[in-house]
Amino acid sequence: MTTVVFVHGTGVREPALTALTARVRDGLHRAAPHTHLVTCDWGTHHGATLAANGASIPNGPGAGAVPAPLRDPGDGAAQGPLRDPGAGAEPGPMPAPGTEPTSGPPHGAGTTADDNRRPASGSTVADARRPGTGVTADGTRRPGPVAAADAHADAHAEADAAAWELLHVDPFAELRLAGAGGAPSGPVPPQQAPPDAAVRGRLAELLADPAGLDATLGLTAAPHGEQAVRTLLTASELTAAAEAADADTLAELTARALVALLLADAADTGDPLSPTATGRDAAVAVLAIRLGGRPPGSERGPARLLLRAVTPLASRAAVRRRAALTRATHPAAGDILRYLAHGDAHRTHLADLVRAQSGPVVLLCHSLGGIIAVDTLVTHALPQVTLLVTAGSQAPFLYETGALPSLRHPSPLPPSFPPWLNLHDPRDLLAFAAQPLFPAHATDVPLPSGQPFPHAHSAYWTNPALYEAVAGRLT
Structure with a gap:
């Protein structure tokens, strides 16, 4: 039996590691049932922590008062906080809901x-x-x-990827644009409930059945769904959109906002898994029907509403959420810096785990886990490793730029280095190609998830094609 050693990426800690390992184990079992999964939990033992409880984060939990930023004294303006250069920009005319820009x-x-x-x-x-x-x-x-x-x-x-990239930052963007871009729909017939009352009633039904909500969403981040529904129920953007959009468009926009909310909350809390675009869109389609929309089958154009939104939305939202974002993401950035400065312990940890296994070993690695694995295979003799699989890896980039601890360009990989299957999502900006640098060892295989960055970087383990690619290389 082949042992697959899973080497996780940056920022993964318990309890997320257990959920991530379960997903990987399930995917491997379906595609390669003859394998046995072992997890290399380097994060718990050697990962980064905020030793002073975030004192280095401006306005963070451990920080003191921060003075207001100063304007450039040479700009001729009165002193005061810096203004977002795009804050006063007015968006162009919005297309009416259900239409596309021309x-x-x-x-x-x-x-x-x-x-x-x-x-x-x-x-x-x-x-x-x-x-x-x-x-x-x-x-x-x-x-x-x-x-x-x-x-x-x-x-x-x-x-669609561009629209979701903004929705991940501002889940209410489409609802807000729909409310601002169309004329009121007119009086509601006496026997018909107002559009916002109808959709809010259906949202309340979802909230009354948390288990059913999680099943409807069918996403890794499903446990975050209840909070997302509560947020939508109190959103003024929903009322404004209901006055301008028809019931089908409103149902779809609300479903997209709901899924964007729960994915944003999952990202803020450090969930290491993200669905592919197929899984995300399937959840939107099911939710839209439950919220009063018709089954999919005609193009209505809501995805285009965001393409003319002003781009400073992302920057302002990120600044407002800096403390939460930093606390959620500091293990990721900190893990990379800590590894590059003190990586011997990580490599020894992985090498010892591999040597403790019997039979052939496959290393299945994500992100920084791939860097750790490449360095370990270069610096340690591990003949039982028959295959290296990396997903979303930066090891080739570090090698080319002279930042890989174990090897510098143009030095080749040692002859003992195993075959290398390098999987990369074309939209994952943290994934790099290995085959041009190591043609004798590496094979690059694109693995698109349909998700925009950064969610593409976390969507490998929900993509069945990854496990099929690994199974195809096992002997």
Whole structure:
């Protein structure tokens, strides 16, 4: 039996580690039932902590009073707190709910500055060789209806990812824009409840059945759903959107806000798992029906509402939530710095765990876990390791920039280094390619989740394709 040693990434601590390990074990069991999973819990033993309870965070729990920031004395303005340069910007006219903007392609929709279309972010060699994809062997697009359909699909995927990127920061953005961008829908017939009353009533029904709510969401972050519903029930944005949007659009926007709220709360509390776009969208579809919408089947355009929103939303929201964000994310940043400064203990911990196993060992690693594994395999003789699998790894980037502790470019990997399967989501900005640097050992495989960054970095373990890729390499 093959032992799979799971090496987690940055910021993972209990109880999240137990939930993460359970998800990985379940995925492996489905794809490779002959494997045995062992977890390398380096975070508990060697991970970073806030030793002074966050005293270094401005306005944090351990910090004192912080003076108001000063303006540049040379700007001719009165002294006072700095103003967000985008705070006074007015958004352009909003499309009416259920319609799409008509002024050109959305930002980030797969076009370059000279209006040439980029290849699809998830394109692979297999795509290039498969008839009917609209992609030639050299990765360029063929003209004609197939290429046009591919381009439309790319633009839709990019627009949806852009919309969710803002929703993760401001879950009420679409509801707010819907309320501001359309005219009131007119008087409600006497026998018909107002749109906001109807949707609030259905939200209350979800709240009355927490177990059913978790089942409906079907997401890793489902336990956060009850708080998300309570937040929506008191939101003024819901009332404004109900006055401007039809019932179907309102149901979909409310469902998207609900899912965005629970994912944001899960991220704030350090949940190491994030659903793929497929799982996220499936939850939205089910919730939209439960909130009074029709089953999916027609394009209504809510995802486009966010594409004309002002971008300073993200910055202002991040500043307001800095203390909470830092406390949730400090293990991630701290773990990286601590490893680069004092990584011997991490590597020894992993090497000892591997040597304690009998039979062949596969290292299955995420993020910083992949860096630890690469360094350990370079510095320790571990012949029982037959395969290294990394997901969302920065080891190749550190090697190329001269920051990998064990090896500097252009030094090669030692001959004893095992085959390396490097999985990366095209939208994961913390994932890097290994094959161009280590062609004799590494194979890069794109693994798109459909999620925007940073959620793409945590969506590997909810993606069945990861476990299928690992199972395909086991002997």
